[in-house]
Amino acid sequence: MGGKLKWKFDASTFKLLGRGLITDRITAIYELVKNCYDANATKVEVQFVDVETISLRSTITIRDNGQGMALKDITNKWLVVGTSSKRDVTFSAEPFHRRYIGEKGVGRFATDKLGGHLQIFTKKKDDPQVLKVTIDWADYDRQAAQIQEDEEKKLLFTDLENDYEYIDNDQLFEEGHGTQLVITILHEAWGREMLLRLENQLGRILPPVFDLKPPFNIFLEAQSLDLPKREVVPEPIENLATIHVSASFDYDTKQQGVVHFDDEKQQFVPYYIDEQSFGPVSMDFYFFDPEAQKQFKAKYKNTANYIEGVKIYRDGVICTPFAEYEQVLDKRRDVLGIDKRRFTEAFDKLSTREFISIIHITRDGNPAILDATNRQDFDDTLEYRKLKEFIIDQIDELAKYRFVKRQENRTRVQNNLRRASADVKDVSKSLNQLVRERPELKAVLAPVIAKAKDASDYVTEGVKESDTSEKEFLRKEELYLSLMSLQDFANELAHGIRFALAPAKQGAEYIVEFFPNTSLNDKFHEYARLIYNQTEVISTLVDFMLSYAQVDIEDSEFSVKDVINGVLKGAHAIIFEKEGISVNIDIKENIQLTGKRKFLEDVLSNLISNSRKALAKEHEKQILCESYVDNDKLTIIFSDNGRGVDPLVRDKMFEMFKTTTAEEGGSGLGLFIARSRMKALNGTIELVNSAFAPKGASFKLTLPLKK
Amino acid sequence: MANNKPLIVIIDDDFTKDQPLYGFLETAYPTENLHIFQNSADGEKFVEQHLSQKTIVLLDIMFNGHEVGVDVFNEISKKSALVCFIVMTGNIEQVSRKGLENLINGHAWYIVQRDKPAKEILGIIKDAENHIDLRVDGALEQWVLRHSEEEQKKPFITTRSGNSYTLLDILQSLRTGDNEEIGQEIAGDILALAVDLLMQDKTKIGE
Numbered sequence: 001m002g003g004k005l006k007w008k009f010d011a012s013t014f015k016l017l018g019r020g021l022i023t024d025r026i027t028a029i030y031e032l033v034k035n036c037y038d039a040n041a042t043k044v045e046v047q048f049v050d051v052e053t054i055s056l057r058s059t060i061t062i063r064d065n066g067q068g069m070a071l072k073d074i075t076n077k078w079l080v081v082g083t084s085s086k087r088d089v090t091f092s093a094e095p096f097h098r099r100y101i102g103e104k105g106v107g108r109f110a111t112d113k114l115g116g117h118l119q120i121f122t123k124k125k126d127d128p129q130v131l132k133v134t135i136d137w138a139d140y141d142r143q144a145a146q147i148q149e150d151e152e153k154k155l156l157f158t159d160l161e162n163d164y165e166y167i168d169n170d171q172l173f174e175e176g177h178g179t180q181l182v183i184t185i186l187h188e189a190w191g192r193e194m195l196l197r198l199e200n201q202l203g204r205i206l207p208p209v210f211d212l213k214p215p216f217n218i219f220l221e222a223q224s225l226d227l228p229k230r231e232v233v234p235e236p237i238e239n240l241a242t243i244h245v246s247a248s249f250d251y252d253t254k255q256q257g258v259v260h261f262d263d264e265k266q267q268f269v270p271y272y273i274d275e276q277s278f279g280p281v282s283m284d285f286y287f288f289d290p291e292a293q294k295q296f297k298a299k300y301k302n303t304a305n306y307i308e309g310v311k312i313y314r315d316g317v318i319c320t321p322f323a324e325y326e327q328v329l330d331k332r333r334d335v336l337g338i339d340k341r342r343f344t345e346a347f348d349k350l351s352t353r354e355f356i357s358i359i360h361i362t363r364d365g366n367p368a369i370l371d372a373t374n375r376q377d378f379d380d381t382l383e384y385r386k387l388k389e390f391i392i393d394q395i396d397e398l399a400k401y402r403f404v405k406r407q408e409n410r411t412r413v414q415n416n417l418r419r420a421s422a423d424v425k426d427v428s429k430s431l432n433q434l435v436r437e438r439p440e441l442k443a444v445l446a447p448v449i450a451k452a453k454d455a456s457d458y459v460t461e462g463v464k465e466s467d468t469s470e471k472e473f474l475r476k477e478e479l480y481l482s483l484m485s486l487q488d489f490a491n492e493l494a495h496g497i498r499f500a501l502a503p504a505k506q507g508a509e510y511i512v513e514f515f516p517n518t519s520l521n522d523k524f525h526e527y528a529r530l531i532y533n534q535t536e537v538i539s540t541l542v543d544f545m546l547s548y549a550q551v552d553i554e555d556s557e558f559s560v561k562d563v564i565n566g567v568l569k570g571a572h573a574i575i576f577e578k579e580g581i582s583v584n585i586d587i588k589e590n591i592q593l594t595g596k597r598k599f600l601e602d603v604l605s606n607l608i609s610n611s612r613k614a615l616a617k618e619h620e621k622q623i624l625c626e627s628y629v630d631n632d633k634l635t636i637i638f639s640d641n642g643r644g645v646d647p648l649v650r651d652k653m654f655e656m657f658k659t660t661t662a663e664e665g666g667s668g669l670g671l672f673i674a675r676s677r678m679k680a681l682n683g684t685i686e687l688v689n690s691a692f693a694p695k696g697a698s699f700k701l702t703l704p705l706k707k
Numbered sequence: 708m709a710n711n712k713p714l715i716v717i718i719d720d721d722f723t724k725d726q727p728l729y730g731f732l733e734t735a736y737p738t739e740n741l742h743i744f745q746n747s748a749d750g751e752k753f754v755e756q757h758l759s760q761k762t763i764v765l766l767d768i769m770f771n772g773h774e775v776g777v778d779v780f781n782e783i784s785k786k787s788a789l790v791c792f793i794v795m796t797g798n799i800e801q802v803s804r805k806g807l808e809n810l811i812n813g814h815a816w817y818i819v820q821r822d823k824p825a826k827e828i829l830g831i832i833k834d835a836e837n838h839i840d841l842r843v844d845g846a847l848e849q850w851v852l853r854h855s856e857e858e859q860k861k862p863f864i865t866t867r868s869g870n871s872y873t874l875l876d877i878l879q880s881l882r883t884g885d886n887e888e889i890g891q892e893i894a895g896d897i898l899a900l901a902v903d904l905l906m907q908d909k910t911k912i913g914e
Contacts, residue, residue, distance in 0.1 A: 002867045380805055382778055499721075499797055502822035506727035509825050514734075527727050652771060657721070 009157035011144040014137065017081070017109040025188065026198050028110035032062050032181060033202060033218060035107055037317070039066030039179065040096045042214050045229075046202070048222035051190040058189075060114055063180040065173065068124040071164065074133055078108065078120075079162070090363070096214060099315035099363060112137045116185035121169070125177040129166040136162075138185055192225045199227075200305055203234035207313050207358050237305050238356060240296050241286035243268075243401065247394070248282030248360075249275075258393070259285060261400040268401065276390060278383040279366035283391075286356045287398050289405060293354070309352030310391060312359045319371050319378075350399045359391060410470070417463045424456040496541055496656045504534035540669055544676075558597040560634060561590040564625055567604040579612060581621040588628040593703065599677040600703075603685070606670040607638045607699055614642025614697065624691055629705065636701040641692035650687065678703075712736050713836055714760050717743045718750030718779060719767035719795065731825040735833070751779045755786055758882070759852045761845070763791045763816075763835050768802050777806040784813045787882040789845055791835045794818040795828070843894040844881045851878045864889075 022028045029046065036044040041064035050057040069078060092098040111118045116138030123130045144155050172180060202218050221229035238244065245268045247257035253272070260271030288296060288307055296307060312319050361369055368383035378384045431449045435442045507527035514520050568576075568583050576583055593600075608623070615621040624639045645653060652658040654675040659668035671685075678685045683703040690696040715736055722743055723729070732741055744750030747770055754762055764783070768776035776794070783790055792815045796802060799820060802810075810818065816838065817831045839845050851859065851874045859874040866872075872889050880890030 004868055382773075382775075385773070495798055498822055502797075503726050503728075505822060506731070506825040510727045510730050513826070523730050526725070527730065530725065530727070 011155040011157050013157045019113050022110050022113045026201050028113040031107040031110035034101050036064035036066055038100050040092050041066035043217050045219045050224050054186055054189050058186045060183040065175045065178040068177040068179055069122045070124050101317045111183050115183040119182040121180040123173055123177055130169045132167050133164045195222050199232055202232045205318050235305050238286045240292055242289040242292045243287050246284045249280035259397040261397045266404055278387040282360045284358045288354055307353050310357040314361050350395050421459040421463050424459050428452040428456050493545055500534050500537045504531045507531045555595055557592055557594045559592055561587050563600050567601055572608055584624045586626040591634050595681050599681050603674045603677045606674045609670055611640035632705050634703045634705055637698055639691040639698035641696040644697050710737055712740050714762045715741050716754055717765045718747055720745045720770050728825050731829050747775050747779050754783050758787050761839050765793050765795050768796045774806045777809050791816045791839055795821050797821050843897050848881050
C-alpha cells in the first residue's frame with residue numbers, strides 16, 4: 001500500500017499567524033497600514049470608536065484610498081496565506097513606484113490580534129458596487145473548539161468559510177476606490193496614552209525628513225478619547241538635538257562614510273572606509289546632552305515621544321524597532337545591545353536615551369539584512385552582526401564628542417563659580433571701603449555687610465565643595481573602572497591559563513599512554529619540550545598576575561628619561577652589544593611622571609624583547625626610542641627596523657596568545673602584558689606607521705599628563 | 708580513498724600539528740586522513756569538496772571573538788546532513804545561547820571542552836565514526852557513490868505513484884535529510900525490511 005499524503009492546517013493556524021507572531025497591538029495596526037502603502041493609497045484613516053472600554057460598539061476602522069480589491073483578488077491573494085505576489089514584483093505601479101514592504105503575506109492576520117470580527121469593504125475604480133467580506137475570527141475559534149474532540153471530523157483552516165456580498169454604497173470611498181477594514185469584538189481596550197504612542201509610531205513609519213511623492217498621509221481619530229481627527233505628522237523631535245551628524249555611502253568612490261570625531265580638531269569630520277560586507281548604509285545621528293534631554297522631556301511631557309536610540313529604515317520604511325514603548329529599561333527591546341553594553345562596560349558609553357539615530361538600508365543594497373518574521377529584530381546573519389558592530393562604532397564616536405563637551409562644561413562651571421566667589425568678595429570689599437570713608441553709614445550698612453560676608457563664605461564653601469565632589473566622583477569612577485577591568489582581567493587570565501594548560505595536559509597524557517614505545521621517542525621529546533614551554537607561559541602569566549597583588553609597587557614620581565635610559569642603556573646594554581643592535585634615544589623634554597615606574601619598565605622590556613626577535617635576521621639592527629610632549633599627553637615612540645608586523649595579526653596582536661614572533665618562540669604574552677600595563681597606567685599602546693618604513697615597526701605609547 | 712577510515716577535518720584557528728591531540732589522532736587515523744584548517748572558509752570549502760567521503764569535523768566556534776564556527780556548521784549542514792560535527796571549544800560559556808540552539812537543532816554530534824583528556828576526545832571521535840558506519844542513509848550514500856556518474860544519472864526507481872528517481876536524486880535527498888523525500892523513504896524501507904527478515908527467521912541472526 002502506498003500513495004500521496006497532504007498537508008493540512010488545523011483551524012487554529014490563524015492564531016499562530018496573528019496573535020502568535022504579532023507581538024503587540026501597535027505592530028498590528030502598523031502591519032495593516034503597511035498594506036495600505038503597498039496598495040498605493042495616498043491617504044489612510046485610522047479611526048477608533050468607543051475603545052476606552054470594551055463594548056459591542058468598540059470599533060477600529062482602517063480606510064484607505066488605495067486601488068481596492070476585486071473578488072478574485074480576495075480569493076486568489078487576500079485569502080491565500082503567505083501569498084507571494086509581492087515577492088515576484090518588487091515595485092508598485094507608476095507613478096507610485098513604491099518598494100513593496102509587506103512581503104511575507106501574513107500581515108492581514110494582524111486583525112486577529114486586534115479583534116474577533118473583521119469586515120472588509122473594498123472597491124476597485126471601475127467596479128459598480130462595494131464588495132463586502134466578513135471574517136469571523138471569533139467564530140473560527142468556536143467552531144474549532146466544538147469539533148475538536150472528534151479526530152476524523154477535525155476542522156481544517158481551509159474548511160473555514162467566509163461570507164461575501166456586493167452592496168451599494170457610493171459614500172464609502174470619496175475617490176471611488178479603496179479598502180476599509182472594520183474590526184469589532186476588540187480583545188483589549190485602548191487608552192489615550194496608547195493612542196498617542198500609536199500616533200507617534202505611525203508618524204515614524206516614514207523617516208522624519210523624507211519627501212515621498214505621491215504622498216502617504218495617515219489620519220488618526222478617536223473622538224471618545226478626545227482625539228479629534230488629525231493628520232499624523234511626526235513631531236520634529238530631532239530639532240531639539242544638541243548636534244546632528246550624518247554619514248552616507250559614496251557611490252562614486254564605493255566608500256562608506258562613517259561618523260568620526262577628530263580628537264585634535266575636537267569636532268566631527270568626514271571620514272570614509274572601505275565598503276562593508278553588509279552593504280551601503282546612510283545614517284543620521286542626533287545627540288541630546290542633558291540640557292537638551294530636559295527640554296525634550298518638558299516639551300513632550302504626556303506625549304508618547306521619546307529619545308529612544310536607533311531605528312532602521314529599509315527603502316524608506318521603518319523595520320525595527322517600533323511599536324509599544326516599554327517604560328522599564330530592562331524589558332525594553334535593545335536589538336543592538338546598546339544599553340546592555342553600558343552595564344558591562346564603562347560609563348563613557350552612550351545610552352539609547354541620549355540619542356536618536358536613523359539608519360537607512362535598502363533591500364537591493366543590503367540583501368543579507370533580513371527582517372525576522374516577528375518584526376522585532378533581524379535574522380542573525382554574519383552581515384547583521386557586522387552591521388550591529390558598525391553602528392555601535394558610530395555611537396562610540398558620538399560618545400567621544402560627549403566626553404569633550406562634558407570636560408568643557410565642567411571647566412566652565414568651575415570657572416563661573418570661582419568668578420562668582422571673587423565678585424562677592426569684591427562687593428564686601430567695596431562696602432567696607434564705603435563705611436571707612438563714610439562712617440555714618442555704618443549702622444545702615446551693617447546688615448548688608450554681614451549678608452555679603454555670609455554670601456562670600458557660602459560661595460567659597462560651595463566652590464570648595466564642588467572641587468571635593470568632583471575629586472570624589474573621579475575617585476569613584478576610577479575605582480569602578482579598575483574593579484571592572486579587574487574582573488575582565490581575571491576572566492582573561494583564567495581563560496589564558498586554561499588555554500595554555502590544555503596542550504600540556506594532553507602532552508603529558510600522551511607520554512603516560514605510550515611511554516616507553518621507542519618508535520615514538522621523537523614525539524616524547526617534542527611533547528616534553530612543549531610541556532616545559534607551556535609551564536613557562538603559565539609561570540609568566542602567574543608572575544604577571546602576582547605583580548598586581550604586590551604591595552610594594554607603589555606610585556612614585558619618576559623621570560621618564562631615567563626609565564628609558566635605564567632600560568635601554570642599562571639593563572639591556574650588554575645584550576644589544578652582543579646582538580649588534582644600535583640604540584638611539586631621542587627625548588625632547590624630560591618629564592616627571594607619577595605612577596608605577598615598574599609598569600613602564602615592563603612595557604619597554606616587552607617591546608625590546610619583540611624587537612630583538614624581529615631584528616634577528618637583519619644586518620644593520622637599529623632601535624629608536626623617541627619621546628615628546630603633546631598638549632596634555634606624553635608620547636613615546638618605540639621603533640625597530642626589523643621585519644615588521646604581519647598584516648594578518650595586526651588587528652589581534654595585543655590579545656593573549658596572538659604572537660607576532662611564533663618562529664622565534666614568542667608565546668603571545670609580551671604585547672598583551674604591554675597593553676595591560678599601559679591600561680593600568682591610564683595610557684594606550686598602538687602600532688603606528690614605522691619610523692623605518694617600508695621596513696620595521698613602531699609602537700606609540702601615550703600617557704596622560706596631569707596639568 | 709585508500710583506507711576505509713573517515714576524514715578527520717579540524718577547523719580551528721589555534722590548532723597546529725604540534726599539539727599532542729594531533730599526536731593522539733595520528734595513532735588512530737592515517738595521516739592522509741587528517742586535515743587542519745586555521746582558516747574557517749578553507750575548511751568549509753574542503754569539507755564541501757569531499758562530501759562523498761565519510762567526514763568527521765572537529766570544529767572550533769570562536770574565531771577572533773566571533774562565532775564563525777556556528778556559520779561554518781550551518782553552511783555545511785545545509786549541503787549535507789551526513790557530515791558529523793564535534794564542536795571543540797575553549798570555553799563553552801563564550802558561545803551564545805542562539806549559537807548553541809543552532810548547534811543542537813542542527814544535530815551537532817558532541818560538544819567538548821578543548822582541555823578534556825585527549826583520550827576522551829578520541830573516544831568521542833570513535834563514537835562518531837561508529838555512528839556514521841551504522842547509519843543506513845550513510846551506507847546508502849556510499850553505495851550510490853560507488854556507481855559511475857553515468858549510472859547515477861539514469862532513472863533508477865519508479866514509485867507506485869509513477870514518479871521516477873535517479874541515483875543522484877536519491878543522493879540529494881539523503882544529504883538534505885528531509886524526512887518527506889525519497890532518500891529517507893528508501894532508508895526507512897531498508898530498515899523495515901531488515902527487521903522483517905529477522906522476524907521471519909530468527910535462527911539465522913548473526914550467521
